[in-house]
Amino acid sequence: xxxxxxxxxxxxxxxxxxxxxxxxxxxxxxxxxxxxxxxxxxxxxxxxxxxxxxxxxxxxxxxxxxxxxxxxxxxxxxxxxxxxxxxxxxxxxxxxxxxxxxxxxxxxxxxxxxxxxxxxxxxxxxxxxxxxxxxxxxxxxxxxxxxxxxxxxxxxxxxxxxxxxxxxxxxxxxxxxxxxxxxxxxxxxxxxxxxxxxxxxxxxxxxxxxxxxxxxxxxxxxxxxxxxxxxxxx
Amino acid sequence: xxxxxxxxxxxxxxxxxxxxxxxxxxxxxxxxxxxxxxxxxxxxxxxxxxxxxxxxxxxxxxxxxxxxxxxxxxxxxxxxxxxxxxxxxxxxxxxxxxxxxxxxxxxxxxxxxxxxxxxxxxxxxxxxxxxxxxxxxxxxxxxxxxxxxxxxxxxxxxxxxxxxxxxxxxxxxxxxxxxxxxxxxxxxxxxxxxxxxxxxxxxxxxxxxxxxxxxxxxxxxxxxxxxxxxxxxx
DNA sequence: TAACGGGAAATAATCTGATCTTTGTTCCGG
DNA sequence: CCGGAACAAAGATCAGATTATTTCCCGTTA
Numbered sequence: 143x144x145x146x147x148x149x150x151x152x153x154x155x156x157x158x159x160x161x162x163x164x165x166x167x168x169x170x171x172x173x174x175x176x177x178x179x180x181x182x183x184x185x186x187x188x189x190x191x192x193x194x195x196x197x198x199x200x201x202x203x204x205x206x207x208x209x210x211x212x213x214x215x216x217x218x219x220x221x222x223x224x225x226x227x228x229x230x231x232x233x234x235x236x237x238x239x240x241x242x243x244x245x246x247x248x249x250x251x252x253x254x255x256x257x258x259x260x261x262x263x264x265x266x267x268x269x270x271x272x273x274x275x276x277x278x279x280x281x282x283x284x285x286x287x288x289x290x291x292x293x294x295x296x297x298x299x300x301x302x303x304x305x306x307x308x309x310x311x312x313x314x315x316x317x318x319x320x321x322x323x324x325x326x327x328x329x330x331x332x333x334x335x336x337x338x339x340x341x342x343x344x345x346x347x348x349x350x351x352x353x354x355x356x357x358x359x360x361x362x363x364x365x366x367x368x369x370x371x372x373x374x375x376x
Numbered sequence: 377x378x379x380x381x382x383x384x385x386x387x388x389x390x391x392x393x394x395x396x397x398x399x400x401x402x403x404x405x406x407x408x409x410x411x412x413x414x415x416x417x418x419x420x421x422x423x424x425x426x427x428x429x430x431x432x433x434x435x436x437x438x439x440x441x442x443x444x445x446x447x448x449x450x451x452x453x454x455x456x457x458x459x460x461x462x463x464x465x466x467x468x469x470x471x472x473x474x475x476x477x478x479x480x481x482x483x484x485x486x487x488x489x490x491x492x493x494x495x496x497x498x499x500x501x502x503x504x505x506x507x508x509x510x511x512x513x514x515x516x517x518x519x520x521x522x523x524x525x526x527x528x529x530x531x532x533x534x535x536x537x538x539x540x541x542x543x544x545x546x547x548x549x550x551x552x553x554x555x556x557x558x559x560x561x562x563x564x565x566x567x568x569x570x571x572x573x574x575x576x577x578x579x580x581x582x583x584x585x586x587x588x589x590x591x592x593x594x595x596x597x598x599x600x601x602x603x604x605x606x607x608x609x610x
Numbered sequence: 611t612a613a614c615g616g617g618a619a620a621t622a623a624t625c626t627g628a629t630c631t632t633t634g635t636t637c638c639g640g
Numbered sequence: 641c642c643g644g645a646a647c648a649a650a651g652a653t654c655a656g657a658t659t660a661t662t663t664c665c666c667g668t669t670a
Contacts, residue, residue, distance in 0.1 A: 148623080148624075149426070149623085149624095172649095172650070172651085173650080173651065174650085182624085182625090183624060183625045183626070184625080184626085185419060185422070185623085185624065185625070185626095186623085186624070186625090188419070188423065188651090188652090189422065189423055189426045192383070192423045192426060192427060193426060193427055193430045196427045196430060196431075197430075202650090202651065202652095203632090203633085203650085203651080204631075204632045204633060204634090204649085204650055204651045204652075205632065205633040205634050205635090205648085205649055205650050205651075206633080206634075206649090206650070206651085207649095207650065207651080208651090213538065214538070214541075217454070217455070217542070218538050218539050218542050219453035219454075219539065219542060220451070220453075220454070221451070239537050239538060239539045239540075240539070242484060242488065242535075242537050242539075242540070243481070243484075243537070243539055243540070245484055246480035246481045246482075246483065246484035246485075247477070247480045247481065248480075249480065250476060250477075250479055250480035251480075254476065301476075303473050303476050303477070304447065304448070304452050304473060305452050305453065305473045305474070305476075305477055306473075306476070306477070308451070308452050308453060382652075382653075383652080383653090406620090406621070406622085407621080407622070408621085416653080416654090417652095417653055417654040417655070418653095418654080418655080418656090419652080419653065419654070419655095420652085420653065420654085422622090422623090436621095436622065436623095437621090437622075437661090437662080438620085438621055438622045438623075438660075438661045438662055438663090439619085439620055439621050439622075439661065439662040439663050439664090440620090440621075440622085440662075440663080441620090441621065441622080442622085
């Protein structure tokens with residue numbers, strides 16, 4: 143990291159400690175303690191705390207200090223909060239929440255994409271689905287994952303809804319987390335790959351209902367897979 | 377607002393100017409210019425800019441200044457960004473995006489609530505639906521809105537998914553925006569109110585499919601209503 | 611002429627110390 | 641026991657200086 147890392151270092155460190163549970167809700171820090179602990183000047187700790195406050199992780203009051211807030215106050219859609227939760231002991235809970243979210247959003251995105259996707263996006267979608275077929279057969283899980291991520295990202299963007307599009311990064315992290323934590327079978331199921339192709343076809347044809355249904359099936363399949371881990375882990 | 381307002385003032389002012397389009401993407405400010413324009417000290421403008429950067433509205437680089445970023449970089453799930461967009465000329469676009477989001481999320485939330493709602497939440501849901509009936513008849517739009525907000529908020533919380541629950545504030549703003557900008561009929565439609573009661577019943581009965589279907593119908597109805605404004609406005 | 615390299619200036623980043631403001635606490639008088 | 645006044649702690653704000661990058665410009669050189 144070339145640029146100024148100081149401020150972000152403190153932000154990351156404190157954020158992880160809070161999200162990870164080391165700093166329980168109700169804990170009070172003082173700016174001075176942050177200064178000395180991370181050996182930075184007040185402006186740096188001040189700005190880090192200010193950003194944490196804007197994320198709902200802490201609240202600072204005069205004469206009291208900086209209080210760690212309970213989960214209910216967190217901005218759970220903030221990408222950093224999501225990332226910290228995925229990296230912490232709360233990974234499974236976060237994946238469950240995100241899965242439920244996806245089960246609502248992605249079918250809608252598919253339906254909208256069927257109505258709004260540009261020819262380029264249709265092409266990219268078809269290409270990504272094709273890549274999934276190829277890498278699914280060859281068993282190259284990383285390449286498969288990459289194609290999967292591209293597929294979902296393009297689809298969300300093609301929805302023409304900037305909020306759905308913003309979920310692209312999150313979905314990418316979910317997919318990556320799934321492959322990297324043994325929640326995926328060694329060979330992607332043929333049905334799952336087939337469903338992706340079906341979504342691409344439906345979007346190309348402008349068939350919103352079919353796109354929604356196929357995407358719904360993808361999510362359902364993924365949910366079932368997570369409920370029954372391939373190697374019985376956890 | 378009791379506490380320190382200075383920092384938030386600058387943050388709000390700059391945020392609104394950016395989201396509202398007055399400060400177009402690519403515009404560069406300098407910290408000094410912010411200092412003098414709002415007549416605050418360096419630390420105040422610094423922290424405001426830092427938070428704006430954390431929201432993806434600006435990026436600051438040495439020797440260049442503070443650059444306003446394009447929409448694609450914005451954290452569109454940040455509640456403040458949503459609020460600013462709703463208050464700006466982009467209100468209709470934001471309402472459309474949020475509507476599409478709701479059409480995905482709320483049915484899922486209803487289905488989950490049917491499986492997870494506590495007895496207290498069931499009670500609150502039923503009570504809110506009852507209030508909607510009463511105030512819908514009497515024509516007290518504000519009281520109706522309040523009950524509507526409570527209904528959706530409780531339902532989202534009852535989903536047991538903290539990310540869905542976090543959408544409560546956003547949904548509240550959407551509903552409020554609708555009534556306050558003449559996108560609602562003078563008397564709430566009987567069918568809409570009836571659907572809310574049906575959701576409450578389904579959740580009470582633990583019937584996830586029925587809860588999802590009824591909620592879907594609510595959203596569809598709302599979408600249709602927005603497509604055909606009652607008094608032909610817009 | 612074009613590529614390369616060395617300043618110089620601009621600007622955010624950081625540090626520092628002082629002062630102001632709010633607010634929880636304590637203590638005193640009634 | 642209660643109400644209010646004084647005190648103190650901690651963040652909030654201010655002001656200035658210093659540092660570190662980055663960009664731009666210009667001269668040199670191949």
